Amino acid sequence: MGIGYRELASALRTAIQAGTFPTGSTLPKQEEIADEHGVNVNTVRKAVGVLEAEGLVTPVRRKGTVVRARPPMKRLGIERYAKSKWKFGLVAFAADREASGRAWKRGDQTNEVSRVEADAKVAEALGVEEGSPVFKRARLIKDAGVPTHTLTSYYRPEHVEGTPLVDPKPGTATPGGGFAVLTMQGLEPEDITETVSARMPTPDELKILELPAGEPVMELHRTTYTADGVPAEFARGVHAASRFSWSYSFKLPD
Template identity: 35%
Template sequence: MPGIPSSTLGALDPTSDRAVFRQIADQLRDAIDRGKFAEGDKLPSETELVDHYGVSRMTVRNSLSVLQGEGLVVSEHGKGVFVRPRPPVRRLASDRFARRHREQGRSAFIVEADAAGSHPSVDSLEIKEERPTHDIAARLGGPRKVLARRRRYLLDGRPVEFATSYLPLDLARGTPIAEPNPGPGGIYARLEELGHRLDHFEEEIRARMPAPGEVKTLHLAAGVPVIHLVRTAFDTEGRAVEVCDTVMAADAYVLSYQLPAT
């Protein structure tokens, strides 16, 4: 069996105070960054790494665990360890809620999925009237009850996002917004048809590690963080008409922005 080329993975430094398994993880990470292992490529097997470095199998497994914890690789039982694909969706923050998309009957998620060449779908839909949390109520101006729309978004069958929209009940009750399929262009198109022309959106974004329920809902691999985004939509009268609380698989998205310089 041919060995691993020295141009791909080097030798260990016996004088380093860095643990051996971390040195191996560093070299594998560097090889991935340099493109020696591309997206979807299989890394050398445990046996190959043991032979190359002259270490125990447990040391190699610890090295691979480091990379899995960083979300760089994924282990497939019986097949090996593979470089995780890069985010397939480019989320264009400056364009995704453009009115022209709604007028064409296309929601933001569909626009982005089409640009990525992926097939979008939605499941796990729940629609119910409920009392909002203190935070959601404050963002919406203090309604006692809201209509909550919970749904999970998938690309080519893979869960990538889970979102809950909260709308003041006086706006949403008895309208298509309360239906499983609100119609072309989504709930923003329906809000505008109801006379609430959208003026602007405010978003708060943070990255964090997922809660256990989010790992299950989004089928997240070990080490993959989430992007937690809370968006508030305002109409031209300055009223907050929707708050959307979204959790996205961080390995599925690139957040892209265009910002004015003046």
């Protein structure tokens, strides 16, 4: 009696993790896997489906089932926002790249600016009435041409009107990014609150982030305050879960 699809999925998973099927390689044809393990093709199909749902492999047209690259980029926690970085021309996503030993350029980030009505979450974070006009700055960030995450920031109009933050040109707002612009506006960031949660992606996010079936996303909410407690920015980020490891270093409070 042949093994079941779960046992076959486990065997294939072990082979992938051991490097028998290295990153970028193609699994043998399903008929070959079936012959090797003494099962029918339907069992192989189900087993491969399990691996797809786990994000280990992905089907590629005219090529087959390819083993996905899973080199997570380190996403710095507190350190990515260090003033010594953005005050001297290093935006947060670039700080992550440098910590991960990866090259980057300003064009790795797109930029789309619009004036919208604040939804309930944006209004609460920025301390304005729901439906009030706010500036929305949406970005898609890529690593070597592969999307890693989106980040959408919201600002009060009186804080950023006429600044590089509302300039729709591609790339970062300035070499130091949005925090450098806020500082020039007398709104130097001093405190940040971040909330992170996991969920499955929407159909639009699947397409934008080029996600395989079954991969979740990490959603980030970030509110940035001045030393006086003024909320200067609220941001939503949607990150491909397999493309980051989240790293936080901090001193324990008394």
